[in-house]
Amino acid sequence: MADTKKVEIKPAKGRPMLQWVGKKPLRDVIAYPAQLVETFAPALTPALSRGERGNLWKDWPDKFPQGGLLFHGDNKDVLAYLLANGFRGKVKLIYIDPPFDSGADYIRKVSLRGKGNQTSLKGEGYDLGEQIQYTDIWANDNYLQFMYERLLLLKELLSDDGTIWVHCDWRKSQHLRCLLDEVFSPDSFRAHVIWRTMTSSGYKGKKSLGRSHADLLYYSKSEKFVYNPTYLEMTPEMRARYSHADPDGRLFKDSYLGDVSPETVEDLRKSNLLYVTSTGGFRIKHYLDEADGTLADDIWTDIDPENSQSALLTDYPTQKPEALLRRIVEITSNQGDIVLDCFIGSGTTAAVAQKLGxxxxxxxxxxxAIQTTSKRLQGIIEEQLKSAKGKAKALPGMEGEETPAPAQFSFAVYRVNDYDMQIQHNEAMNLACEHLGITRTKTDAFFDGALGKKLVKIVQFNHPITPLDLEEVKRELGNRPQEERDVVVVGYGKELAVGAWLEDWNRNRKRTGLPNQIDVKDLRVDAKSGGFFVHKPAEANIKFKRAGDKVSIEIADFLSPTVIERLKSQAGILTPQIKDWRSMVDSVMIDSNYDGKVFNITLADVPEKKNDLVVGKYEVEAKKGSTIAVKITDMLGEEVFVVKEV
Ligand SMILES: C[S@@+](CC[C@H](N)C(=O)[O-])C[C@H]1O[C@@H](n2cnc3c(N)ncnc32)[C@H](O)[C@@H]1O
Known part of the structure; x- marks a missing residue:
């Protein structure tokens, strides 16, 4: 394919080695091109002189804007793209918090905006139910291969003095440690940090211990690596150890002095550091008012999860606390360094990196995740700009502290391969399963669920079912000679040739006495499945009016069939009535001079609180003949894009 590049990957160090079914080395990957889809660039970094700026960004590949980079895509593709485009060996710190093989679907709770004014149920905001954000379902060995490939790619991006932190828990920590040993070598192991998560899965009567920690596996690429010792505030217990007092009340604790010369003893006595015990022994004093705190080690008990009242909380599941990332970023990177997280989720790593320069x-x-991160970073940058010039005022989570000058006041969003389709597929698939009464299977790498006694395969809704899709089912059945069940293939539309294929297959199976009859359910035409909603795009009615250099933009109406559909399935027999279109809208962004390719955010209306609504009326400056683009994102993350020449 045009524009693709092959990227070579160095083999893993190789010892010790974990084996799994289907283990494959990753010698090279294909890097696909990326499209710049959005920028947020209200300012360059005024805190820096041009020289300083040049210095800070001198290792940055020219083709990218100097600012944060956010990629929407499978991180295998994204990492390959970064390697092919100038980032090899440039990243100082990698933190990843990958799916944990937990067998759980992670969901983001979605609800309408505003309070009480939007629906027919009095005072009760409709809950749009739970939107599946990503699925953490793996046939066991796929998980290892998945992580192995990402780790091999990440290692190539890491600078020689760089470090990587892998956040995991009891489910996978032992395997990931082996993988890291294999990819980086056991000599690169720096620490296995236990983070006490403050929540425990224990309860009275449980027949085993509760689990209350996460694991952070920390490796460096070489023997030389960035390490900034970090001192923590003392706990009351540690403080209590300073139990002796000088006559003036100054508190100290004492420790073993060892064999020292009489001169040393005299020196210590003169500087008031000698402690003489009741039996006449010599010990050394440590004063509380001189203690820097306690040196951080590999057990962290002082970091709470973001609580439900936290200003930093997004609606994203599995969000990690900023304090945790802050510790990691401070220990293993310096201002200006490049920090990478390719499982960014709600954007915690980027948020902390932005706050720490x-x-x-x-x-x-x-x-x-991209939308949540983008929103979160816009908020932080705007705050930083308000309080600029250079020094950010107290951001939530950093009150009472001097924060470093930001490295950038901008970021750009790219798309690598097109994953929108995949997301829509997930969404539609869940609706389809609900509709047909399919029970989802979480452990099967090929089949999506079961319908009664039959296995179910769902074909991507972006194309009608073709004989090729059926061939895949056939191949899979070939690998499972013990499988006795019949199969239902579900899709949206089907090609004519599908009928003949099925007839042939079913006849042959019957004739030879083999099981696995295949049936197709076409959601588009099936009488029983009639009315199945696959995907109707949202629509907006926007009025543009020019007055001199200014253009007023008024959103007159907005309708999101997906949101309405969700409400219907939530509300049961009650038909929801949305009184104000704005309750369906999460954010409005405007580009006042759209070039037809990249959306540059010139105006963003993202109400901070859930109960606040977007304004809906805006005014921007725009030269005659320029093009204005308006992007409206609904509460389920779907976007409507309206473009108008004014
Ligand atoms: C545990 S969450 C990360 C949470 C994050 N640390 C935070 O504080 O919000 C894992 C993330 O990995 C993403 N993810 C899973 N597989 C991925 C892949 N192949 N490429 C990129 N991201 C992926 C998921 O969408 C999810 O957002």
């Missing part, structure tokens, strides 16, 4: 790169396969 680091440059950052983030990626996620889930559009909801």
């Amino acid at each position: 680091r440059r950052w790169i983030g990626a996620d396969i889930n559009k909801g």
Whole structure:
């Protein structure tokens, strides 16, 4: 394919080695091109002189804007793209918090905006139910291969003095540690940090211990690596150890002095550091008012999860606390360094990097994650700009502290391969399963669920079912000679040739006494499945009016069939009536001079609180003949894009 590049990957160090079914080395990957889809660039970094700026960004590949980079796509593609485009060996710190093989669907709770004014149920905001953000379902060995490939790619991006932190828990920590040993070598192991998560899965009567920690596996690429010792505030217990007092009340604790010369003893006595015990022994004093705190080690008990009242909380599941990322970023990077997180989720790593004056790169396969991160970073940058010039005022989570000058006041969003389709597929698939009464299977790498006694395969809704899709089912059945069940293939539309294929297959199976009859359910025409909603795009009615250099933009109406459909399935027999279109809208962004390719955010209306609504009326400056683009994002993350020449 045009524009693709092959990227070579160095083999893993190789010892010790974990084996799994289907283990494959990753010698090279294909890097696809990326499209710049959005920028947020209200300012360059005024805190820096041009020289300083040049210095800070001198290792940055020219083709990218100097600012944060956020990639929407599978991180295998994203990492390959970064390697092919100038980032090899440039990243100082990698933090990843990958799916944990937990067998759970992670969901983001979605609800309408505003309070009480939007629906027919009095005072009760409709809950749009739970939107699946990403699915953490793996046939066991796929998970290992998945992580192995990402780790091999990440290692190539890491600078020689760089470090990587892998956030995991009891489910996969032992395997990931082996993988990291294999990819980086056991000599590169720096620490296995236990983060006490403050929540425990224990309860009275449980027949085993509760689980209350996460694991952070920390490796460096070489023996030389960035390490900034960090001192923590003392706990009351540690403080209590300073139990002796000088006559003036100054508190100290004492420790073993060892064999020292009489001169040393005299020196210590003169500087008031000698402690003489009741039996006449010599010990050394440590004063509380001189203690820097306690040196951080590999057990962290002082970091709480973001609580439900936190200003930093997004609606994203599995969000990690900023305090945790802050510790990691401070220990293993310096201002201006590049920090990468390719499972960015709600954007915690990018948020912390932005607040601590680091440059950052983030990626996620889930559009909801990209939107959440983008919103979060816009908020932080705006705050930083308000209080500029250079020094950011107290941001939530950093009150009472001097924060470093930001490395950037901008970021750009790219798309690598097109994952929107995949997201829509997930969404539609869930609706289809509900509709047909299919039970989803979480452990099967090929089949999506079961319908009664039959296996179910769902074909991507972006194309009608073709004989090729059926061939895939056939191949899979060939690999499972013990499988006795019949199969239902579900899709949206089907090609004519499908009928003949099925007839042939079913006849042959019957004739030879083999099981696995295949049936197709076409959601588009099936009488029983009639009315199945697959995907109707949202629509907006926007009025543009010019007055001199200014253009007023008024959103007169907005309708999101997906949101309405969700409400219907939530509300049961009650038909929801949305009184104000704005309750369906999460955010409005405007580009006042759209070039037809990249959306440059010139105006963003993102109400901070859930109960606030977007304004809906805006005014921008725009030269005659320029093009205005308006992007409206609904509460389920779907976007409507309206473009108008004014
Ligand atoms: C545990 S969450 C990360 C949460 C994040 N640390 C935070 O504080 O919000 C894992 C993320 O990995 C993303 N993800 C899973 N598979 C991915 C892939 N192949 N490429 C990119 N992102 C992926 C998921 O969409 C999810 O957002």
